[in-house]
Amino acid sequence: MQIKTKFLMLIFILFLICPVFSEIWTPINLSLYHPVAIFTKADVTGIDLGILGTKSDKVFGIQYSLFHSKCNECYGIQESLIYNKINENMYGIQNAIYNKVETMYGLQTAIVNIANNYYGIKQGLV
Numbered sequence: 121m122q123i124k125t126k127f128l129m130l131i132f133i134l135f136l137i138c139p140v141f142s143e144i145w146t147p148i149n150l151s152l153y154h155p156v157a158i159f160t161k162a163d164v165t166g167i168d169l170g171i172l173g174t175k176s177d178k179v180f181g182i183q184y185s186l187f188h189s190k191c192n193e194c195y196g197i198q199e200s201l202i203y204n205k206i207n208e209n210m211y212g213i214q215n216a217i218y219n220k221v222e223t224m225y226g227l228q229t230a231i232v233n234i235a236n237n238y239y240g241i242k243q244g245l246v
Contacts, residue, residue, distance in 0.1 A: 149176060154190070
């Protein structure tokens with residue numbers, strides 16, 4: 121019981137203090153639903169994990185959440201259960217029920233895939 125309480129206190133402190141020290145980049149970002157996140161305006165080089173949803177500026181690595189993942193640019197894997205959106209370029213793999221990206225370089229898998237410019241493979245119904 122003591123260890124669980126200390127762990128929860130540590131997570132709470134990270135949510136309060138970490139944004140003060142770094143708004144540039146981070147190796148890991150944890151969010152409940154944007155804007156409730158450790159870092160709200162950071163470039164993630166590693167793992168961007170959202171419980172309900174996540175939003176970052178740039179992701180170099182993996183962005184994952186249960187409902188939606190959003191970012192301006194992604195290099196790696198973007199995955200969520202329902203919805204993915206990238207405002208600029210995606211280099212890698214995008215997977216959800218609905219994917220939307222400006223320019224896609226790689227693999228896009230969903231029921232609905234939307235890309236204004238596409239270079240790679242699309243798998244889906246639309």
